[in-house]
Amino acid sequence: MATKKMRVAVVGAGISGLAAIKESLAAGLEVDAFDAGEEIGGAWAYQNCAPDAGPRDVWSSMYQGTMLNSCRDTTSFTDFPFDPARYPDYFKHPLMLQYLNEYTDHFGLRKHIRLRTRVLSCTPRGDGSWTVTFQQDGSKMAEETTYDAVFACTGHLSSPQIPAFPGREKFKGQFFHSHYYRTPAAFEGKKVAIIGLGSSAVDIACEIAPQARELHVVTRRGGWVLPRYILGKPTEAWDNRATQLWVPLAVSQWLQTKLLALVDIQPPKELKPDHRLLEQSPTIRGDFLEKVATGLITIQRASVDSFSETGLCLSNGTQLDDIDVVICATGYNFFDFPYLPPDLLRDSSTPPNAVDLYKFVMSPRYDNVFLLGFAETIGPLPPAVEAQARHVVALLDGRIKRPSKDHMLEHIRKSHAFQAKHFVDSPRHAIAAHMIEYTDDLLGPLGAVPTFGKLLRKVFTARNPLRSLAVLNAVWFGIPSSAQWRLCGDGRKELLATETVLRIAGGRKELSPRERELLGA
Numbered sequence: 001m002a003t004k005k006m007r008v009a010v011v012g013a014g015i016s017g018l019a020a021i022k023e024s025l026a027a028g029l030e031v032d033a034f035d036a037g038e039e040i041g042g043a044w045a046y047q048n049c050a051p052d053a054g055p056r057d058v059w060s061s062m063y064q065g066t067m068l069n070s071c072r073d074t075t076s077f078t079d080f081p082f083d084p085a086r087y088p089d090y091f092k093h094p095l096m097l098q099y100l101n102e103y104t105d106h107f108g109l110r111k112h113i114r115l116r117t118r119v120l121s122c123t124p125r126g127d128g129s130w131t132v133t134f135q136q137d138g139s140k141m142a143e144e145t146t147y148d149a150v151f152a153c154t155g156h157l158s159s160p161q162i163p164a165f166p167g168r169e170k171f172k173g174q175f176f177h178s179h180y181y182r183t184p185a186a187f188e189g190k191k192v193a194i195i196g197l198g199s200s201a202v203d204i205a206c207e208i209a210p211q212a213r214e215l216h217v218v219t220r221r222g223g224w225v226l227p228r229y230i231l232g233k234p235t236e237a238w239d240n241r242a243t244q245l246w247v248p249l250a251v252s253q254w255l256q257t258k259l260l261a262l263v264d265i266q267p268p269k270e271l272k273p274d275h276r277l278l279e280q281s282p283t284i285r286g287d288f289l290e291k292v293a294t295g296l297i298t299i300q301r302a303s304v305d306s307f308s309e310t311g312l313c314l315s316n317g318t319q320l321d322d323i324d325v326v327i328c329a330t331g332y333n334f335f336d337f338p339y340l341p342p343d344l345l346r347d348s349s350t351p352p353n354a355v356d357l358y359k360f361v362m363s364p365r366y367d368n369v370f371l372l373g374f375a376e377t378i379g380p381l382p383p384a385v386e387a388q389a390r391h392v393v394a395l396l397d398g399r400i401k402r403p404s405k406d407h408m409l410e411h412i413r414k415s416h417a418f419q420a421k422h423f424v425d426s427p428r429h430a431i432a433a434h435m436i437e438y439t440d441d442l443l444g445p446l447g448a449v450p451t452f453g454k455l456l457r458k459v460f461t462a463r464n465p466l467r468s469l470a471v472l473n474a475v476w477f478g479i480p481s482s483a484q485w486r487l488c489g490d491g492r493k494e495l496l497a498t499e500t501v502l503r504i505a506g507g508r509k510e511l512s513p514r515e516r517e518l519l520g521a
């Protein structure tokens with residue numbers, strides 16, 4: 001059982017770090033967390049910056065207009081719901097930071113976090129423990145401490161990936177990575193090209209397009225850009241537990257594609273991808289297709305062959321000249337954890353666009369180091385990250401049996417094949433996961449998956465069968481609210497979770513009195 005003396009180091013105090021601290025404390029572990037920033041929140045802590053800021057000076061890629069891509073009711077941590085009276089369905093980044101601060105204070109995490117303290121290295125000592133070397137801002141000396149385990153929670157969106165485009169140095173206009181974009185004002189009257197079609201490219205294009213002289217989005221593959229709402233409901237409400245787990249993926253893809261075709265603007269052929277819906281990380285933006293349809297944004301279906309002095313030469317034969325600005329929205333170097341052993345994620349035998357991580361969390365090569373938040377979930381990240389933390393903490397304190405190295409290697413081999421079959425072959429999809437399936441997989445060993453059987457049994461055994469039936473209906477056929485993973489099993493908070501699940505299903509616009517009471521709000 002839990003050894004109270006086990007000490008863990010948590011590197012990073014963003015979404016994943018906070019979940020790691022909270023779950024570690026809940027299991028009675030001692031925790032020291034380190035974050036190089038001036039405040040908690042990680043990527044959600046907005047940093048003002050100039051496009052030419054140095055590579056490591058800017059941690060957060062948050063621009064002023066960043067809105068949540070997943071909705072309030074699916075995105076909260078499982079036992080700390082957003083209050084709908086204060087948080088709309090989707091909201092801008094300052095509210096997310098506010099929520100993370102509320103979470104930090106509610107669970108008493110702040111005193112465990114050392115801000116302005118950068119972890120320089122984590123070195124295995126050979127006996128399963130780790131030496132963590134860190135340095136506080138302004139201090140000349142690095143310090144080191146030994147821990148039983150390390151949680152690496154620094155995300156994967158801080159090291160911009162800029163492809164080596166031929167002739168880039170010739171280009172006389174402005175060139176920068178989307179990581180450094182903040183506001184659209186500077187692009188008024190300019191001719192702009194954005195390379196990429198991920199969430200950054202699509203958001204930035206929509207922000208700049210109304211003011212730019214011309215705006216081109218260059219995409220080599222096309223992609224699905226989904227609206228935030230479909231028929232008045234958040235888009236996620238159309239892909240519930242039943243459709244994700246019962247309906248074969250191909251049927252679900254077909255149905256959802258038909259639904260989109262009915263309710264949304266038809267994308268031009270330049271945008272239509274060869275891959276199917278749900279095979280890529282979701283890009284969410286309601287006004288993108290409208291801006292394409294109305295000519296504010298031009299889609300170039302092409303790769304960049306080279307740069308010229310004045311623009312881009314594209315593989316579709318188009319020469320984009322007189323370009324004032326090129327924004328390279330080409331994603332991030334996922335494999336950049338400078339403070340961890342370099343072969344933790346990959347070695348020379350790892351296939352391209354893959355990582356050697358068991359459940360995207362553990363390396364078979366090193367004991368007691370865990371990556372949290374290192375997943376691109378098709379759906380919201382916080383509940384999945386929290387499940388990673390619950391799983392890992394249960395491994396550490398013995399509630400879950402540790403997998404053998406052979407088991408991990410076999411699992412990783414199968415997961416490489418799964419990724420290649422189910423997702424677009426690109427670096428960002430090396431760690432892509434379907435949210436409910438992935439979270440269930442992590443929480444299964446804790447008995448915390450709200451299976452149909454478990455919830456149905458409750459209908460026959462509970463004192464209030466109608467209420468239990470409503471829970472069953474909400475969890476399996478309603479919007480996939482995160483509270484569902486606290487209804488049963490180890491770590492359950494059944495009263496709170498039931499209240500939250502039912503309140504969300506009922507569409508109520510504030511926390512219920514019982515939720516308030518249970519949260520001490």
Ligand SMILES: NC(=O)C1=CN([C@@H]2O[C@H](COP(=O)(O)OP(=O)(O)OC[C@H]3O[C@@H](n4cnc5c(N)ncnc54)[C@H](OP(=O)(O)O)[C@@H]3O)[C@@H](O)[C@H]2O)C=CC1
Binds near residue numbers: 069198200332376428
């Ligand atoms: N509002 C929000 O919540 C936001 C969330 N995010 C999140 O941040 C993360 C990063 O998003 P983002 O910055 O968009 O990065 P992504 O990795 O998601 O997208 C990168 C894009 O660049 C393209 N690309 C990569 N290399 C090249 C190349 N050599 N030539 C041409 N195109 C290339 C990719 O195309 P291909 O598919 O062909 O590889 C892809 O379209 C994601 O998880 C995203 O969901 C980002 C912005 C806003």
